[in-house]
Amino acid sequence: MLTALIDFIFPRHCRVCGKRLTPTEKSICGGCLVDLILSEFAEGETGNRLERTMWKRLPIERAAAFMIYDHEDSYRNLVLDLKYHNQPAIGYHIGRIMSRQLADNHFFDGIDLIVPVPIPRDKLRKRGYNQSDQIAYGVSQITGIPVNSGIIKRKQYKTSQTQLTPNQRQENVKGSFELKAKYVKPKNPSCDLSGKHILIVDDVITTTATVQECGKTLSQIPGIKLSVLSLAVSKNYITNVRKANPSEE
Numbered sequence: 001m002l003t004a005l006i007d008f009i010f011p012r013h014c015r016v017c018g019k020r021l022t023p024t025e026k027s028i029c030g031g032c033l034v035d036l037i038l039s040e041f042a043e044g045e046t047g048n049r050l051e052r053t054m055w056k057r058l059p060i061e062r063a064a065a066f067m068i069y070d071h072e073d074s075y076r077n078l079v080l081d082l083k084y085h086n087q088p089a090i091g092y093h094i095g096r097i098m099s100r101q102l103a104d105n106h107f108f109d110g111i112d113l114i115v116p117v118p119i120p121r122d123k124l125r126k127r128g129y130n131q132s133d134q135i136a137y138g139v140s141q142i143t144g145i146p147v148n149s150g151i152i153k154r155k156q157y158k159t160s161q162t163q164l165t166p167n168q169r170q171e172n173v174k175g176s177f178e179l180k181a182k183y184v185k186p187k188n189p190s191c192d193l194s195g196k197h198i199l200i201v202d203d204v205i206t207t208t209a210t211v212q213e214c215g216k217t218l219s220q221i222p223g224i225k226l227s228v229l230s231l232a233v234s235k236n237y238i239t240n241v242r243k244a245n246p247s248e249e
């Protein structure tokens with residue numbers, strides 16, 4: 001009732017098509033949600049290409065990415081609003097939507113803890129929140145798996161990632177995460193994560209350089225298992241991976 005009244009005074013609109021949202025819709029209208037084209041990794045199928053491309057550097061257990069981030073597609077507004085336009089609720093909302101299907105596919109089986117990819121402190125201060133935390137809270141709400149954003153910290157970027165080639169990105173993120181001291185040599189049993197299965201949650205996978213570096217940092221914990229879940233994967237990534245493995249088409 002209250003939502004209906006607030007909606008009447010301050011109408012909310014779908015971030016994809018601009019249509020007015022009903023009181024029960026959040027960020028995206030029902031029609032756009034039905035039409036949303038999922039990435040080929042949305043079901044987190046075992047041994048999918050996203051998972052396999054990361055095996056070169058890390059033994060990843062499972063990997064999934066929900067939607068495609070495409071510069072020419074209005075669905076990217078969801079990601080842009082989440083990252084740059086002070087709309088943290090989008091992360092939570094889509095985090096819940098993508099988790100429902102993945103939970104049905106047993107993607108979360110055996111996962112003990114969710115670790116969102118941290119952002120540098122100056123960005124956090126400016127933005128007021130970490131978008132990956134918001135996605136992680138949505139995932140946690142559906143799965144019941146706890147979130148811990150305090151295990152790794154991120155140093156400042158050497159240069160901004162946006163304009164870099166895949167190889168430059170890889171180089172730029174090297175050494176940019178740090179496992180907090182209390183998890184390196186845990187004195188408190190609650191900080192002992194040895195043998196745990198951690199799900200790294202990210203907003204957009206562009207080259208996998210960031211999630212892999214994050215995973216490498218977590219790999220200092222003995223016997224750790226890692227999986228990856230991203231809200232989106234860039235269209236460029238999919239195109240590049242296909243080009244690199246044409247025989248699989």
Ligand SMILES: [Zn+2]
Nearest residue numbers: 014017029032
């Ligand atoms: Zn819409």
